[in-house]
């Protein structure tokens with residue numbers, strides 16, 4: 653999938669996104685943001701911030717930047733920023749594979765349900781690492797291909813269909829970890845059996 657198609661898909665989904673996905677994603681967003689130690693003046697980058705479901709969860713004492721490829725998703729995020737008067741949050745239209753920030757800018761770089769959407773996840777992680785400070789934290793929450801053979805086959809079969817709605821079902825975490833040289837120090841899921849994993853990696857540059 654190319655950025656132009658992804659943009660179209662999410663521009664269209666922006667109107668129904670919260671209605672469909674909030675109930676699944678928001679408890680996981682809350683878990684992730686509550687489990688990291690964001691301190692006053694820390695800088696956080698939310699990559700592929702979408703409609704901004706995560707935004708009300710960030711403490712007011714930190715500085716948050718949210719970027720997304722889709723202008724329509726960002727409009728929904730901006731509505732939340734305005735509604736809750738979240739002056740510590742800035743939103744920008746930007747491609748995650750070409751982040752327009754200086755090296756070593758952020759303490760936390762977070763990508764929730766994004767890494768299986770982008771055409772080149774390794775490039776996006778390289779960009780996340782570049783803009784994150786050394787020893788900062790990279791957090792990736794996503795669906796990854798199951799290690800169970802049968803489930804893995806089902807996900808491969810489903811992949812052409814999930815691609816049509818904007819994400820790959822067959823992204824393999826082990827492969828990604830190797831290719832992107834991710835130094836993972838913790839992996840977890842919200843529930844014992846869950847479709848999504850949360851990966852915490854130290855920025856090892």
Ligand SMILES: C[S@@+](CC[C@H](N)C(=O)[O-])C[C@H]1O[C@@H](n2cnc3c(N)ncnc32)[C@H](O)[C@@H]1O
Pocket residue numbers: 655658659662677699700701702703704705719720721722725746747748749763764765766769770
């Ligand atoms: C499944 S949504 C996840 C949104 C949000 N992170 C969440 O957890 O609800 C995927 C988002 O990634 C964005 N996206 C896809 N490719 C991108 C890219 N190359 N750069 C920035 N954002 C991108 C889409 O526009 C969409 O808003």
